[in-house]
Amino acid sequence: MPSQPKDLNDLFHETLKDIYFAEKQILRALPKMAHKANGEQLAQAFEQHRTETEGQIERLEKVFEMIGKNPRGKTCDAIMGIIDESKEVMEDFANSDALDAGILAAAQAVEHYEISRYGTLIAWAEQLGLSDAVPLLEETLAEERRTDVLLSKLALASINVKAAA
Ligand code: FE
Ligand code: FE
Ligand code: FE
Numbered sequence: 654m655p656s657q658p659k660d661l662n663d664l665f666h667e668t669l670k671d672i673y674f675a676e677k678q679i680l681r682a683l684p685k686m687a688h689k690a691n692g693e694q695l696a697q698a699f700e701q702h703r704t705e706t707e708g709q710i711e712r713l714e715k716v717f718e719m720i721g722k723n724p725r726g727k728t729c730d731a732i733m734g735i736i737d738e739s740k741e742v743m744e745d746f747a748n749s750d751a752l753d754a755g756i757l758a759a760a761q762a763v764e765h766y767e768i769s770r771y772g773t774l775i776a777w778a779e780q781l782g783l784s785d786a787v788p789l790l791e792e793t794l795a796e797e798r799r800t801d802v803l804l805s806k807l808a809l810a811s812i813n814v815k816a817a818a
Contacts, residue, residue: 665777666722672770673713674726679763680706682736686760689743692753692812698803699760705796712789716778719786735762754816757808764801771797 680703687699717724739759746752771794778786 661777661781662720665774665781665783666720667727668770668774668777669713669716669720669722670725670727671729672767672774673710673717673724675729675732675766675770676706676710676713677726678729678732678736679767680710682739682763686739686743686756689747690753690756692807692815694807695753695757695812698800698807702796702800705800709793709796712793716783716786716789719783731766732763735759735766738762750818751816753812754808757804757812761801761804764797764804767797768794768801 683699683703683706687696687703690696690699714724739756739762742755742759743752746755749755771790775787775790775794778784778790
């Protein structure tokens with residue numbers, strides 16, 4: 654059988670697999686980050702986002718279903734790298750006043766990766782006429798954005814100040 658040239662449908666499916674893999678890695682990383690964080694509010698933010706992440710994975714599974722594919726991840730080197738960097742900062746700054754600022758920045762790098770992915774998936778879903786997928790992806794994008802804003806607030810209100818003390 655001659656192979657069909659790849660199109661936007663394939664790109665959408667590949668990117669869905671990428672973020673599905675990433676969300677599963679994030680689900681495992683967030684409790685570790687919560688455990689290492691000294692600040693109660695930061696730990697709480699990570700715990701809350703871990704719960705949200707469970708729902709995000711379920712939404713992705715629904716989107717796979719909508720395009721008639723089995724939910725399957727594909728290794729995302731970008732999220733592996735970002736998570737590796739978070740581990741590095743947690744080790745290198747373990748006994749430092751700057752630890753929380755470092756973990757928070759690593760978490761924001763995760764959120765920014767996700768915001769980029771979901772933004773792209775929404776644009777492609779719209780283009781492909783996957784109108785049922787759009788609101789699901791938008792719901793998740795809103796959670797990622799809210800998390801990013803909350804982290805910025807925590808950083809500016811206290812965590813960066815403590816780190817500089
Ligand atoms: Fe997420
Ligand atoms: Fe990726
Ligand atoms: Fe997130």
